[in-house]
Amino acid sequence: MNRTVFAVDIGTSSLKAALIDSFGEVLAAARVRFPRAQRTGEHWENALSSAWAAVHSQLGDFTPNAVSVSGNGPTLASVSQDGRASAVLLWNDPVSPIPAESGAGKTPSLFIPRIQAFQSLYPREFSEASSLLSGPEYIVWRLTGSPVTILPDPRYEKAYWTAGDLSATGLSGVPLAPFLLAGQRFGLTNGTAGIPAGIPVTGCGPDFTAALLGTGTIEPGTACDRAGTSEGLNLCLGEPISAEAVRTLPGAVPGVWNASYILSETGAIFHTWRRDNGLAAMQYPELMKQIEQSPIVPEHQGILHPGRKVVEEIGFAVRRGIETLNAIAGKDLVWRLSGGQARNEIWNRMKADITGARFALTRTPDGELMGDAIAGFAMLGEYASMEEAARAMVRIDKIYEPDPENHLLYTEKYRTHAHL
Incomplete structure (x- = not known):
């Protein structure tokens, strides 16, 4: 039997998922819309669980050979020490301009201005965060317990963040997850969202x-x-x-x-x-x-x-x-x-x-x-x-x-x- 990947993409308004085989055939697919309310990481997880169940209902019992995740960015959510998920700052949520003296605009990073905005909008969640994660990374963390930041290619590091840019913008102590390259193994599933345990997890990171x-x-x-x-x-x-x-x-x-x-x-x-x-x-x-x-x-x-x-x-x-x-x-x-x-x-x-x-x-x-x-x-x-x-x-x-x-x-x- 052909091997399969359970593919997941976190969009702005919905989560999409599909089971795809090694020939590029889509065997089953599902789409779950998010509520219009303020997004939280739990909405992502609930949608993933619903999408898994929908694909399962189309195919019956199956176990994919891998799970792979992508999503929009720079979208951010924080995870506290006890595993609580914060509200989500979406990539297109309007935010107030960051003052020039904070270093905003002096870096090629797409994430640093959003991290600063998250800190301003959600000061308690920011201070209690054990990790700041984007959408796909949040799902990887829930599936595996491992906080990672998915880097599409080493050349993207400046577009995410560097130690120098974090220091220059006063963010050197922010709990950002370590970089792992797209297509690497990030860990094994732990049974979250109804997905069986022990399946290797990877991802592409940004949806584009x-x-x-x-x-x-x-x-x-x-x-x-x-x-x-x-x-x-x-x-x-x-x-x-x-x-x-x-x-x-x-x-x-x-x-x-x-x-x-x-x-x-x-x-x-x-x-x-x-x-x-x-x-x-x-x-x-x-x-x-x-x-x-x-x-x-x-x-x-x-x-x-x-x-x-x-x-x-x-x-x-x-x-x-x-x-x-x-x-x-x-x-x-x-x-x-x-x-x-x-x-x-x-x-x-x-x-x-x-x-x-x-x-x-x-x-x-x-x-x-x-x-x-x-x-x-x-x-x-x-x-x-x-x-x-x-x-x-x-x-x-x-x-x-x-x-x-x-x-x-x-x-x-x-x-x-x-x-x-």
Whole structure:
């Protein structure tokens, strides 16, 4: 029987999980939404337990060969000496600016400003913390009892923290867990969340590096559009670059780099519009079908469907990002899709029409989960490296091509929009 990995990704609004085999086949999957209340580590654990039970109900009794975890960041929760979990400071929670004299803004770290914000918002939990952990690390700790910080690649250390940066910002005594590299063995399960004891645990760490792995965006010139609550357009490069509106970080595997164009709220904007207009009860595919079938250019100066207006605004923002990264690549890129938005066939078609780009859907729209599985099989020795696993397990199932007539109409509107 093929070996399997139970892959887990902690998103902003939900936890996703899947059982994936060494050929990249998704055998069963589940998604559990978090409550709208202030998030705690217990919400993550409860969702993990529910996801495990859901997959178990689909397959019957099974025991995976590994568990592998990823999640959004820099999100933080603290764990006290007696094992209590604090409230969670999500990566996108608004926080007050940290005073310049505290050293904020003088470091390349993405985590240090959030650690300072956590200290300000939750002083008691901060002072009582035995460890400060992000989402995937919290799950690893609950599963194994071992506090770790998952580092995607040694080059990421400055983006997390260094001893010098911690000292310069007055955080040298903060209980941060030691770094372990993605794909290493972090420990064995202890029976938490209903998952049997004795299973090796690993992870990818941040969800965006998991998505890059899980879509095979590991060769220079490959690209990924990772879209859920927020959206990131990612281009794999052979060397780092500096460009306006683009963040360059190390890639998902050694020797490559990743250029990102971030759109922080594309999914959130659409869902806010749905809620504010009393459409939350309407199924997402049904609403998108209405929007797609409405005219791109209404006849006789008719009124544009209000949902279409929102979708086009989002699409034009994505188009700007694609044009930016196409210029860096020197070619028209094919964008491998990942994330919740990739599940909607209509939006994938419309996005191709609006942007003029080609989009590729891999075997699963949840690239993060495939990336977790890739890390898991690399840890198990099924493949010699995560690169080898990605090349073997990631397969493109469908390409979305822009419709020439629709693209022309959208281009005329885009050019007008760009000059507003």
